[in-house]
Amino acid sequence: MRALFKLAWQDLRGSGQSLWVLCACLALGVTLIAATGGLYRQVSEGLLADSRELSGGDLQVHARAPLPEPVLQWMNATGIVSLVTELDTMMGTMAGAFQLVELQSVDDNYPLYGELTLSPNLPLSTVTGKGKGNENGNGLWGIAVDPVFGQRLAITPGDRVEIGQLEFEVRAFITQQPDRSLSANWRGAPVMIAADGLKASGLLLPSSRIDYEYRVRTSQTPDAWQSDFFAAFPNSEWEVRSFLDQSDRIAERLSQVASGLLIIGFSTLFIGGLGVYNSVQAYLQGKLGTIATLRAVGLRDNRLAAVYLLQILIMSGLSCLVGALLGFFIALAGAALTATQVQVETAVLSAVLPCLIAFVFGILTALTFSFPAIGRALSVNPAALFRALDGVETQTPAAWWRATAVGVLLIVGLVLLVLPDGLFALAFTGAVAGLLLLLEGIVRLIRRGALRLDQRPGVRRHFALHLAMANLHRHGSALRASLLTLGSALTLLVACTIVVATLIDTIANTIPDESPTLIL
Amino acid sequence: MITLREVQMNYPLEQGEVQVLQEVNLTIQPGESAAVVGPSGSGKTTLLLLLAGLDQPTTGSIEIEGTRISSLSADEMADLRRDRIGIIFQSFHLIPSLSAIGNVTLPLEIAGDPDALDKAREMLNRVGLNHRMEHYPNQLSGGEQQRVAIARALVHQPPLILADEPTGNLDKNTGASVSDLLFDLHDNLGTTLVMVTHDPQMAMRCDRQLHLDEGKLIEKMHEQADARSV
Numbered sequence: 001m002r003a004l005f006k007l008a009w010q011d012l013r014g015s016g017q018s019l020w021v022l023c024a025c026l027a028l029g030v031t032l033i034a035a036t037g038g039l040y041r042q043v044s045e046g047l048l049a050d051s052r053e054l055s056g057g058d059l060q061v062h063a064r065a066p067l068p069e070p071v072l073q074w075m076n077a078t079g080i081v082s083l084v085t086e087l088d089t090m091m092g093t094m095a096g097a098f099q100l101v102e103l104q105s106v107d108d109n110y111p112l113y114g115e116l117t118l119s120p121n122l123p124l125s126t127v128t129g130k131g132k133g134n135e136n137g138n139g140l141w142g143i144a145v146d147p148v149f150g151q152r153l154a155i156t157p158g159d160r161v162e163i164g165q166l167e168f169e170v171r172a173f174i175t176q177q178p179d180r181s182l183s184a185n186w187r188g189a190p191v192m193i194a195a196d197g198l199k200a201s202g203l204l205l206p207s208s209r210i211d212y213e214y215r216v217r218t219s220q221t222p223d224a225w226q227s228d229f230f231a232a233f234p235n236s237e238w239e240v241r242s243f244l245d246q247s248d249r250i251a252e253r254l255s256q257v258a259s260g261l262l263i264i265g266f267s268t269l270f271i272g273g274l275g276v277y278n279s280v281q282a283y284l285q286g287k288l289g290t291i292a293t294l295r296a297v298g299l300r301d302n303r304l305a306a307v308y309l310l311q312i313l314i315m316s317g318l319s320c321l322v323g324a325l326l327g328f329f330i331a332l333a334g335a336a337l338t339a340t341q342v343q344v345e346t347a348v349l350s351a352v353l354p355c356l357i358a359f360v361f362g363i364l365t366a367l368t369f370s371f372p373a374i375g376r377a378l379s380v381n382p383a384a385l386f387r388a389l390d391g392v393e394t395q396t397p398a399a400w401w402r403a404t405a406v407g408v409l410l411i412v413g414l415v416l417l418v419l420p421d422g423l424f425a426l427a428f429t430g431a432v433a434g435l436l437l438l439l440e441g442i443v444r445l446i447r448r449g450a451l452r453l454d455q456r457p458g459v460r461r462h463f464a465l466h467l468a469m470a471n472l473h474r475h476g477s478a479l480r481a482s483l484l485t486l487g488s489a490l491t492l493l494v495a496c497t498i499v500v501a502t503l504i505d506t507i508a509n510t511i512p513d514e515s516p517t518l519i520l
Numbered sequence: 521m522i523t524l525r526e527v528q529m530n531y532p533l534e535q536g537e538v539q540v541l542q543e544v545n546l547t548i549q550p551g552e553s554a555a556v557v558g559p560s561g562s563g564k565t566t567l568l569l570l571l572a573g574l575d576q577p578t579t580g581s582i583e584i585e586g587t588r589i590s591s592l593s594a595d596e597m598a599d600l601r602r603d604r605i606g607i608i609f610q611s612f613h614l615i616p617s618l619s620a621i622g623n624v625t626l627p628l629e630i631a632g633d634p635d636a637l638d639k640a641r642e643m644l645n646r647v648g649l650n651h652r653m654e655h656y657p658n659q660l661s662g663g664e665q666q667r668v669a670i671a672r673a674l675v676h677q678p679p680l681i682l683a684d685e686p687t688g689n690l691d692k693n694t695g696a697s698v699s700d701l702l703f704d705l706h707d708n709l710g711t712t713l714v715m716v717t718h719d720p721q722m723a724m725r726c727d728r729q730l731h732l733d734e735g736k737l738i739e740k741m742h743e744q745a746d747a748r749s750v
Contacts, residue, residue: 003629007618014617014656293613296574297627297672298602300595383575386565386609386684 004303008310011290018286019315021279022366026316027323029269030362034327035334036265037354040258040420042335045350047254053114055243056179057082057215059222061229062239066212074232078225079218082109085195086211088188089203092162093153101149102188103163103203105195112217114178118144120157127171128194141197142171149189164201168193255420260499262419263428267492269361270432273369274485280312280370281481284377292382301378308374309367316366323362324355331355357418361411368407375400431495432488439487443480447473521680521712522548522571527580529566529735540566542735544580548728550679553706553713555723558732564716567732568684571714572607573597584680602631606673606711608702610685612665614657620644620668621653627676643671647701663694667701674705681706683715687722695719 052058061067061075075081084106091101106124110116118127124144131139140160150156150173159170174180174192198204218225222242229240284291287308294304331351375396412429419425450472453459460466471477529541540563548554556564569575570582573589582589585604589597601607606627614623621640628636644650647667657665666686673681686702687695699722706713715726723729729740 003632006629007626010622011615011617289613290615290617293615294626295598296572296601296607296609296613297630298598298600298605299630300598302595303630381575383566383569386569386574386613 001306004306005310008307008314011307012311012314015283015286016311016315018283019279019311022276022283022312022315023319025272025275025279026269026319026362026366027326029265029272029365030320030323030358031327031330032265032268033262033361034324034351034355034358035330036258036261036327037358037418038328038331038351039334039338040254040261041354042331042347042350043338044254044258045347046335046339050114050178052243053111053178055215055241056084056213057112057217057243059216059218059225059240059242061214061216062241063212063214064210067214067238071233071236072214074229075214075216078220078228079216080109080112082112082215082217083107084110084213084215085198086213087198087203087208089163091191093155094160095154097153099149099153100188101145101163101191103191103193103198105193105198107195110215111178112215115176116174116178117176118172119147119175120172122172124192125194128192128197130194130197140167140169141194141200143168143197144172144174144192145170146189146191147173147175149191163191163193164203166197166201168197168201256424257503259419259421259424260503263424263499264496265358266361266415266419266428267496269365271485271489271492273365274488276316276366276369277373278481278485280373281376284308284373288377288380291377291380292386295382296386305374305378308377309370312366312370312374313363316363320359320362320366324359327358328352328355357414361414361418364407364411364414368404368411371400371404371407372396375403432492435488435491436484439484440480442487443483446479446483521550521552521585522546522714523581523583524570525581525583527570527577527582529563529570529575530578539735541570541577541732541737544735544737546730546737548712548714550712551710552728553703553715553726554728554730555726556714556716556730556732557718557720557723562732563735564732565684567737568607568682568714568716571680572605572682573601602627603676604678604680606676606678606681608666608669608673608681608683608686610688612657612662612669612689614665614668614672616657619654619656620649620660620664623657623668624671624675626672631676633676640671640675643675644668646705647671661694662690663698666690666694666698670698670702670705674709674711677709677711679711681711681713683713683717685716685718687717687719699725 047054058079067075072081084104087103088100089103090098092098105128108125110124116124118124126142127144128142130141143161143163145155150170155161155170157170157172160167161170162168174190177190180190193201204210216225220228222244226240226242230236291304294307295301299307328351331354332348335351373396376394379397380394415429416422416425419428450469454466454469454473459469472479524544524546527541527544527546528539531538531540544567556567558564566575570577571584573592576590584600587600589600592600615626618626621637621644624640624644625636628639633639641650641653644653647670649664649667649671652660652664657668660668666689670686673683683702687698690698699719702713702715703725705711713726715722717723731738731740
C-alpha cells in the first residue's frame with residue numbers, strides 16, 4: 001500500500017494540476033453545504049434552546065376576556081402566572097403622524113423567562129407609571145416603544161403621543177424583549193403600557209378586540225399541565241399552547257428555509273460532480289499511456305485502480321477540507337450576524353457536524369462521479385496503445401457502473417437524511433433524476449436528428465455543416481458530456497434562483513419593512 | 521523458454537477481419553537472442569505483445585517457462601510480467617511524472633523489493649546515467665530515455681527481455697550505443713532476448729533471425745541464402 005501511495009503521490013505531483021477543476025467544483029459545493037447547514041443548526045438549536053424565553057413561558061392560555069377567578073386560582077397553584085394584555089390601536093404624534101401600534105400591558109411577573117431591557121435602563125413600572133420618571137411630574141402615563149418605530153415616527157424619550165383619549169409620554173425604548181422575536185404582531189409595532197394606563201386611555205370597551213395571554217411557568221411537563229387544565233375545565237374554549245408547539249413551528253419554518261438554502265448547496269455539489277467527471281475523464285485520457293506502461297511492468301489491475309482512486313481521494317480530500325473549513329467560518333460569521341437580529345445564543349460546536357457531513361458529501365460525490373471515468377480508462381487494452389492506434393474505444397465496465405450506483409444511492413440517502421424538510425429532499429432528488437432523464441432524451445433526439453440531417457445530400461455538400469452534424473452523432477462525441485453538464489448547471493441555477501427569490505419574497509411579505517426586533 | 525504453437529492472431533475491424541499472424545510456430549531456448557524482422561504491418565509488434573501477455577492470440581498457444589499464458593488470469597499474467605519479463609518499447613514509455621530513478625525502481629517497488637532504490641541506482645550506473653538519476657524524462661535526450669527504459673526492463677533481472685525496436689526513435693550513433701548496451705547486458709545477465717528491429721546490423725548480432733512476412737514466420741540463418749520455415 002505504501003508503494004501505491006508513493007506512486008500515486010509522485011504521479012499526482014507531476015501532473016495533478018489539471019485536476020484543479022475537480023478541486024474548485026468540490027470546494028465550492030462543500031463550502032455552501034457546510035455554511036448553510038452550520039448556520040441552520042446554530043440558529044435552530046439556539047432558538048429551540050431559548051424557546052421557553054421566546055414563547056414567554058412554558059405554556060400560554062389565550063382568551064378574549066379575562067379568565068374567571070377560579071381558573072386563575074387554579075393556574076396560580078400550578079406555577080407562576082403572568083398576564084400580557086394586547087390591543088391594536090392608532091397612535092398619533094404631536095406632529096400629526098398616525099401609526100397602528102400594538103399596545104402591551106404586562107404585570108409584575110413579566111417576563112417569566114429572560115429579561116426586559118429598556119433604554120434608559122429604568123424599571124418598566126417607572127417608565128409606564130403615571131407622572132413618574134419625569135422630574136416635572138406632569139401626571140402623564142408613560143410608554144416604552146420599539147426604537148425602529150420611534151425612529152420612523154421621529155419620536156424620542158420625552159416626546160408626547162396620543163393613544164385613545166389620553167396623551168402619553170414616551171419614556172424609553174425597548175432594547176430587549178425576550179418574547180418579541182417569535183410573537184411579532186405584524187399589525188402594529190409594540191408599545192408597552194401600564195394596565196391602568198390602558199384602562200385610562202378609554203380603549204377598553206366591550207367591543208374592543210383585546211387579547212388576554214396568560215403565561216405560565218411551571219415545574220410540570222407541558223403535556224401534564226395541559227391534561228390537568230382540560231380535566232379541571234373541560235368546557236373551556238380557551239386556546240392552550242406550550243413552548244413545544246412553538247418549537248415545532250419554529251423548527252418547521254426554519255427547516256423550510258434551511259432546506260431551500262441547502263438545496264442550493266446540493267445543486268452546486270451535483271453540478272460540481274459533473275465537473276468532477278469531466279475533469280477526471282480528461283485527466284485519465286492523458287494517462288492512458290501511463291496506465292498501459294504500468295500494466296506492462298506488472299502492476300495488477302486492482303492496484304492500478306487503487307493508484308488512481310488514491311489520487312482522487314487526495315485531491316478531493318484536500319478540496320473538501322478547504323470547503324468544510326471555509327463553510328465553518330462562514331457559518332460562524334452568519335450566526336454572529338443573526339444573533340444581532342434574533343436574540344439567541346449560538347453554539348460554535350453546533351456548526352461542526354454539518355461541516356463533517358458536507359465533507360463526507362464531497363468525498364462521496366468525488367468518488368461516485370469518478371468511478372465511471374476510472375473504469376473507462378482502466379478498460380483500455382494496453383496492446384492497442386502500444387500499437388499506437390488512435391481513437392481507442394473504451395467502455396466503462398459493469399463493475400464500475402455498479403460502484404457508481406452504490407455511490408448514487410448513498411448520496412441520495414444522505415440527502416434525504418440531511419435535508420430538514422423531507423418533502424424538499426424528495427422533490428429535489430426526484431427533480432434531479434427527472435432532469436437527467438430529460439437531458440439524456442434530448443441528447444438522443446439531437447443525435448438522431450443530426451444523423452438524419454447528415455445523410456441528406458444537401459448537408460453533405462456543405463463541408464462545415466457535414467462536419468458539425470458528424471460531430472454531433474459520431475460515437476464518442478462530446479455532445480452527451482457537454483449537454484448534461486451545461487443543461488444541469490443552467491437548470492439548477494434557474495431553480496435555485498427561483499427558490500431564493502421565493503424565500504426572500506415570502507420573508508419580505510411576512511415581515512414589514514419597518515419591522516422591529518424581527519422575525520419568525 | 522518460449523514456445524509458440526500454431527499461433528494465429530486476427531483483428532476484427534468494421535471492414536472485415538484482418539489476419540495478422542498465421543500459424544506461427546516458434547521455440548526459443550533460454551539465453552538465446554532472436555531478432556524479429558519484417559516490413560511494416562507484418563505483425564512484429566503484435567508478436568511481441570502476445571509474448572508479453574498484453575494481448576491474447578485468436579487461436580494457438582504460447583508457453584513461457586513451461587507455463588501456458590492463456591491459462592493465466594489477468595493478475596497472474598501481471599505477476600509474470602512483474603517477475604519474469606522486461607519490456608523495452610520503441611517510444612520508451614517512461615512514466616513522465618517519475619524521475620529516472622523513480623522509473624527504474626518501479627518494477628521492484630511493485631514487487632515489494634526492500635532494496636529497490638539501491639538496485640535501481642546500480643542499474644542506472646551500469647547504463648551510464650548515475651548523474652541523471654533525479655532528472656525527469658522530458659529533461660533527458662532520446663538516447664538517455666532509452667537507457668532508462670533498458671534499466672527499468674532489466675533491474676529486476678528477468679529471464680526474458682522483449683524489445684520492440686529499441687533504437688527505432690534514435691539517431692544512428694545513439695542507436696549504436698544503446699544497441700551495444702543492450703547486448704552487453706544480455707550477455708552479462710544471460711537473459712533471453714527477443715527483439716523486433718528494422719536494423720539489419722542489430723539483427724545480425726542476434727543468435728537467430730526470424731522474418732515475418734504477411735503473418736508467416738520464417739527463420740533466416742546468418743550464412744545461408746535459402747530461407748526455411750520454422
